[in-house]
Amino acid sequence: MRGVLTITHFLGYERPDGQVGVRNYIGVIPSVFCANRVAKQIASQVKNTVSLCHPLGCSQVGADLEQTSRALIAMGCNPNLAAVLVVGLGCERFKPDELVEGIAKTGKPVQKVVIQNEGDTLKAVDKGVRLTRRLVADFAMQKREPVDCSRLIVGVKCGGTDATSGIAANPAVGSMANCIVDHNGTVIFSEVTELLGAEHILARRAVNKQVANEILHAIDRTENKLRIVGGDPKYKHRSSLISTGNFDGGVSTVVEKALGGIYKSGSRPINGVVDYACRPEGQGVYMMDSPGHDGEVVTGMVGGGAQIIVFTTGRGTPTGFPFVPVIKVTGNSETFAKMHENIDINAGVIIEGRSTIEDIGQQLFENVLAVASGKMSKAEILGHDELFCIARL
Amino acid sequence: MTERSMIVLHPNDNVAVLLEDIKTGDVCCTKDRKIVAAEDIEFGHKIALSDIIHGTDILKYGEKIGHATQDINCGEWVHVHNIGSERGK
Numbered sequence: 001m002r003g004v005l006t007i008t009h010f011l012g013y014e015r016p017d018g019q020v021g022v023r024n025y026i027g028v029i030p031s032v033f034c035a036n037r038v039a040k041q042i043a044s045q046v047k048n049t050v051s052l053c054h055p056l057g058c059s060q061v062g063a064d065l066e067q068t069s070r071a072l073i074a075m076g077c078n079p080n081l082a083a084v085l086v087v088g089l090g091c092e093r094f095k096p097d098e099l100v101e102g103i104a105k106t107g108k109p110v111q112k113v114v115i116q117n118e119g120d121t122l123k124a125v126d127k128g129v130r131l132t133r134r135l136v137a138d139f140a141m142q143k144r145e146p147v148d149c150s151r152l153i154v155g156v157k158c159g160g161t162d163a164t165s166g167i168a169a170n171p172a173v174g175s176m177a178n179c180i181v182d183h184n185g186t187v188i189f190s191e192v193t194e195l196l197g198a199e200h201i202l203a204r205r206a207v208n209k210q211v212a213n214e215i216l217h218a219i220d221r222t223e224n225k226l227r228i229v230g231g232d233p234k235y236k237h238r239s240s241l242i243s244t245g246n247f248d249g250g251v252s253t254v255v256e257k258a259l260g261g262i263y264k265s266g267s268r269p270i271n272g273v274v275d276y277a278c279r280p281e282g283q284g285v286y287m288m289d290s291p292g293h294d295g296e297v298v299t300g301m302v303g304g305g306a307q308i309i310v311f312t313t314g315r316g317t318p319t320g321f322p323f324v325p326v327i328k329v330t331g332n333s334e335t336f337a338k339m340h341e342n343i344d345i346n347a348g349v350i351i352e353g354r355s356t357i358e359d360i361g362q363q364l365f366e367n368v369l370a371v372a373s374g375k376m377s378k379a380e381i382l383g384h385d386e387l388f389c390i391a392r393l
Numbered sequence: 394m395t396e397r398s399m400i401v402l403h404p405n406d407n408v409a410v411l412l413e414d415i416k417t418g419d420v421c422c423t424k425d426r427k428i429v430a431a432e433d434i435e436f437g438h439k440i441a442l443s444d445i446i447h448g449t450d451i452l453k454y455g456e457k458i459g460h461a462t463q464d465i466n467c468g469e470w471v472h473v474h475n476i477g478s479e480r481g482k
Contacts (some may be wrong), residue, residue, distance in 0.1 A: 076435045166401055167410050185460030201456055250410065250437035251469070253478035256458035263454065338402075351412045353398055 008183055010372035011144035012079075012117055012307075016107030019079035020151040022307040022372040024142060024300065025050050025323045026135045027081040028128070029072060030090035031099045032057030038113075038121055039087040048136050050322040052388055057092050064393040069094045071277040071390040073102030074303030076110065079324045082139040083109040087124070087134050091118065109135060113327030115193035125261035149369060150184035150283060155309045156264045157191065159294040162314025164259025165201030168331030168350040169312035173301030175361020176368065177266030188280065188304050189265035190288040190297045192222040198258035202287070207269040214273040218289045218357075264312060276391055277303025294319060295389035298326070302388075308368055309387075318342040325377040327367060344378050395419045399440060401426065403455030408439040408471050417441075420462075421468075431468035439471040451476055 012020040028051040030039040036053040043051035056068045068329050073146050076084040076099065084103050088096025096112055104110045111131040118124040156173055158165055177187045195202060199219040206212035251257045271284035277300045280286040289299040295315070298309050299316055308325045311317075316339040320326045333348030345364055349355040371377055399421040411434055413437040415421060419430045421440060433464035434440055439453065443466040452455040464472060 092482075142426070167402065167412075167437070197478075198456075247473065248437070250439060250472070252439070252473050252476045253459040253480070255456070255478060255480050256453060259454045259456055259458065351400070353412075 002388070004378065006258075007366070008149050009146045010149055010152070012147045012372060013142055014145055015079045015082075017027060017105075019106070019305060020307070021079035021082065021146050022082040022325065022374075023323055024048070024082050024139055025080060026132055026139065027052060027076060027084045027088055027323060028132060029076055029084055030054065030057070030100065031072065031086055031096045031098055032282065033059070034089040034092070035087040035115060038115055038124045038128065041121075041125045041131055042085065042087065042113075045129045046132045046136055047127075048140075049132055050385070052322055054388070054390060056390055056392070057094050060093065065094060067276060067393055068390055069098065069102075071299065072099055072301050074277040074279075075299075075388075076103030077106050077303060078302050078307070080097070080307055081108070082142065083135040084111070085128055086110060086112045087128060088112065088114040090114045090151070100170070111135065111167070115117045142369065144374065145227060147336070148184075149372075152180060152185040152308065152368070152372060153188065153280070153306045154180055154185065154368060155188045155190075155298060155304070155306035156265060157189075157297055157301070157309060157313075158261060158312040159319075160313040160315040160317040161261075162245075162332060162335075162385070164331030164348060164351060165312055165314040166251070166257075166263065168347040168360075169314065169329045170260055170264040170331075171357045172331075172347040172350065172360035172364060173264040173310055173312055174266040175357050176364035177264065178268055179361060179365040180368070181266060181268040184283050185314040186283045187265060187278055187285050188274075188288050188301050188306055189262070189285070190290045190300060191261060191292040192218055192287075192289060193226065193292040194261045195219055195252035195258050196223055198262055201255075202262065202270065203303065204288065205267075205270045205285075205305065207271050207284075211270060211272055215270065215287060218273050218287065221289070222291065264310075274304060276300045279305045290391060293389070293391065295387040296391035298387040299390055310364065310368065312347075313343070317388045318379065318382070318384055320377070320379030320382075321387040322385040325371045326384070327364075327371060327377045328378045328379065329364065337364065341382065342378050397421050397430075399423060399428070406452045407442050407445055407454050407457045408451060409442055410449060411436055411438055411440055412480070414477075429468050431466055434470045434472055441465045441467050441469050441471050443467050445471075
């Protein structure tokens with residue numbers, strides 16, 4: 001790949017709204033869970049198509065419904081989807097037309113099939129397959145074009161953390177994040193529940209006072225939420241966020257735990273805080289206000305326009321996202337040996353003294369550009385798609 | 394005397410993280426530092442890089458992760474038994 005790519009470019013798919021996709025899928029999105037089976041059947045019959053099944057869209061109200069509909073629209077708007085088929089039931093509160101209109105604002109083609117209008121499952125599947133196959137045919141010839149890596153939005157996340165994450169994998173991803181930001185790209189980090197205790201350090205990285213306040217507010221809101229749900233007096237201190245496994249692994253304080261996670265966002269200034277599944281307005285580092293569940297965080301980042309996710313894991317997790325490459329990095333060489341079919345990069349060589357944080361950071365950056373240009377991540381090769389889950393309020 | 398590896402995550406840090414399990418008397422090394430372990434310490438845990446006086450900040454990643462709740466000698470294990478954190482409350 002090195003011979004083909006210059007270090008500042010990747011090969012992507014230009015979209016009408018100026019975003020750039022790194023994949024060229026057609027998305028089949030149910031507006032309500034009742035349409036899941038029809039959506040799945042349509043996608044199974046047409047190549048290069050992914051369905052995004054979910055358990056939502058019924059009996060939701062207020063801010064919760066608003067977040068679900070925003071996130072579903074945001075899925076359709078992600079540039080890794082060339083076009084979208086919306087599958088509705090017909091009586092749901094979040095109207096299929098709202099989903100269609102929200103996605104169509106990007107200028108990409110959006111089609112719709114509504115089960116109650118078509119008559120039954122078979123008729124809806126038939127119409128959906130015909131519409132989708134036309135969309136696939138329209139985009140099959142689209143070519144990748146060289147684009148500047150400033151157009152990349154990369155989400156960074158950790159899960160299945162162990163003692164190696166904070167000393168090898170996360171620092172290496174942080175070094176990669178710095179490379180992306182130094183090339184005017186964008187990095188989104190989140191997992192606000194994991195940031196408690198280090199808010200003063202994050203606020204210091206804010207580009208200005210307003211952003212510093214937004215960071216402090218987001219962390220404050222999360223802490224209040226935890227206080228409401230956590231009635232057990234055993235958990236009244238922040239230190240209870242540290243698990244027994246964390247202590248055994250060598251983590252002594254809540255600040256130390258948070259710092260190990262924050263490390264993967266690099267060291268560049270934080271330019272803003274965005275709400276769940278909302279797109280950053282500029283480039284650089286952004287914090288997304290989301291709790292720590294692996295799938296909910298990654299889905300929020302994809303909604304924020306991320307074309308690629310870089311995911312660190314010490315113990316090893318195989319998960320992926322239906323239309324966004326997830327690149328797995330471990331700091332644990334044993335995990336890498338055991339799960340090499342699931343994990344892309346071994347940062348454990350830092351611990352063994354065979355490489356440095358900066359070298360693995362650079363290797364990761366180059367791998368991100370290669371994956372952006374079409375190289376498949378291990379999670380993609382094995383068809384992993386578990387990380388699509390929309391957070392509820 | 395066995396040589397063992399450790400990592401210092403920021404130049405200002407007064408603790409390092411051990412990259413393997415160590416025994417008392419082992420020499421813990423980075424490229425440019427050597428510390429003799431004063432006790433057995435497990436992989437992933439912290440070792441004091443200098444004498445740390447009671448009340449002094451414990452620095453890892455270049456940031457204060459807590460303070461020493463007692464005097465800690467160079468080469469000793471640094472963990473919940475000798476670190477306090479006002480941010481954990």
